[in-house]
Amino acid sequence: MPEQQLPLPVPETTDQSARRLPDRIRPMLATDIDAPFDDPGFLFEPWWPGARAIAFCERGALRLQVTGMADALAAFPELGPMPEQLAEDGVVLDGTLLVLDEAGRPDGELLRTRLGGSQRPGRPAYVASDLLWSGGQAVVGRSFGVRRRWLEAILAPGDRVTVGRAYVGDGTLVAEALAALGIDAISARQLSARHRSGPAGEAWLRAPLVAAEPRPRPTLALILRLPLEG
Numbered sequence: 001m002p003e004q005q006l007p008l009p010v011p012e013t014t015d016q017s018a019r020r021l022p023d024r025i026r027p028m029l030a031t032d033i034d035a036p037f038d039d040p041g042f043l044f045e046p047w048w049p050g051a052r053a054i055a056f057c058e059r060g061a062l063r064l065q066v067t068g069m070a071d072a073l074a075a076f077p078e079l080g081p082m083p084e085q086l087a088e089d090g091v092v093l094d095g096t097l098l099v100l101d102e103a104g105r106p107d108g109e110l111l112r113t114r115l116g117g118s119q120r121p122g123r124p125a126y127v128a129s130d131l132l133w134s135g136g137q138a139v140v141g142r143s144f145g146v147r148r149r150w151l152e153a154i155l156a157p158g159d160r161v162t163v164g165r166a167y168v169g170d171g172t173l174v175a176e177a178l179a180a181l182g183i184d185a186i187s188a189r190q191l192s193a194r195h196r197s198g199p200a201g202e203a204w205l206r207a208p209l210v211a212a213e214p215r216p217r218p219t220l221a222l223i224l225r226l227p228l229e230g
Contacts, residue, residue, distance in 0.1 A: 021056050021092060021133060024065055026197035028094075030206040036175035036186050037207075043148065044174040045166035047185035047206055048096035048127050049106045051115060055093040055126065057083040058136075066097065066115070075114050076124045082161050087154040090136030095128040095164075104219040125220060127164045128155055129187070132195060144203070145191035165224050171207075179209040 036044075053072065054065040062082045064072035073080065076097060083089075099110040099122040110122035131151035132140055139147055152163050167174050168191070175186050186207050193203035 021058050021090060021136070025054055025092065025132060027052060027054060028196055028200045028204060029198060030187065030200055030204040031202070033188075033205050033207050035207055036171045036209070037188070038169060038171050038173075039188075040169040041191055042171065042188045042205075043144070043166045043168055043191055044171045045129070045164050045187050045189075046178055046183050047187045048098065048129075048164065049108065049183070050096040050098040050111060050127070053095060053097045053126065054132070055079075055082060055095065055128070057086055057091045057093070058089060060084075060089075064097075069115065069117070072097075075117050075120065077120075078124050079126055079160060082126065085156045085158050085161055087156070088135045090133060091131070091154070092133035093126075093128045093151070093155070094130040094132055095126055098125045098127065098220065099123065100125055100220055104221055106220060124160065126161045127220075128161065129164055130189075130195070140195035143192050143194060144189050147195070148189075148191075162224065175207070175209055184209055 051066055056063040056065065060083050062073060062080055064076065064079070066072040069075065083091075097111070098106045099114050101107040101110060101122055104123075107122055113119050113121055114124065128151060130144070131147045131154075132138065134150060134154060139150065142150075148166075155161070155163055157163065171186065171188055178186055186209055188205040188207065190203045193200075196203060
């Protein structure tokens with residue numbers, strides 16, 4: 001039976017008080033490819049138009065790791081309650097920070113202003129894509145398929161923090177739907193691959209999308225629904 005079909009592992013509970021999350025984690029970096037593709041061994045989702053962020057949730061407190069920022073949470077304080085949405089403690093999530101405008105659309109300029117640290121315009125959101133630690137233990141040795149299902153099981157969707165919607169196998173169909181919404185790239189993650197820091201090789205791919213015509217920026221809610229035909 002493939003690993004991603006097995007029951008989700010249960011973290012050990014021995015001596016949890018002694019466990020600590022790492023200070024930092026070197027992120028996995030996607031490999032650029034030329035075009036979307038179909039493959040039942042991959043999970044496809046939007047390449048979110050935001051800033052890469054690793055979220056450390058421990059004992060009710062959140063810490064954000066964002067490249068170039070000493071204290072990212074100071075710029076995104078609204079995300080502080082994130083640990084309350086988790087069914088476990090000692091969790092590290094990998095995902096994307098967004099800042100939404102008044103219509104709920106991801107806005108790059110508002111994000112850049114937030115990342116600058118001087119102002120806090122817009123409404124921040126966080127889309128989680130991967131699970132690196134849970135229950136005070138590293139789970140990077142598990143396949144991405146298992147980590148993703150585990151993530152969906154422990155993170156309750158909320159107004160600001162959620163797991164992105166994704167699809168197995170149908171990369172070209174997902175790409176067409178995303179391009180029609182104005183999204184400029186698609187993420188493809190190999191379900192059987194373990195997490196690796198640094199270049200991902202074939203484990204994580206990024207393909208560009210080209211819209212047939214200019215489109216207005218979609219709202220986050222619309223991207224998460226991502227209606228597909230067929």
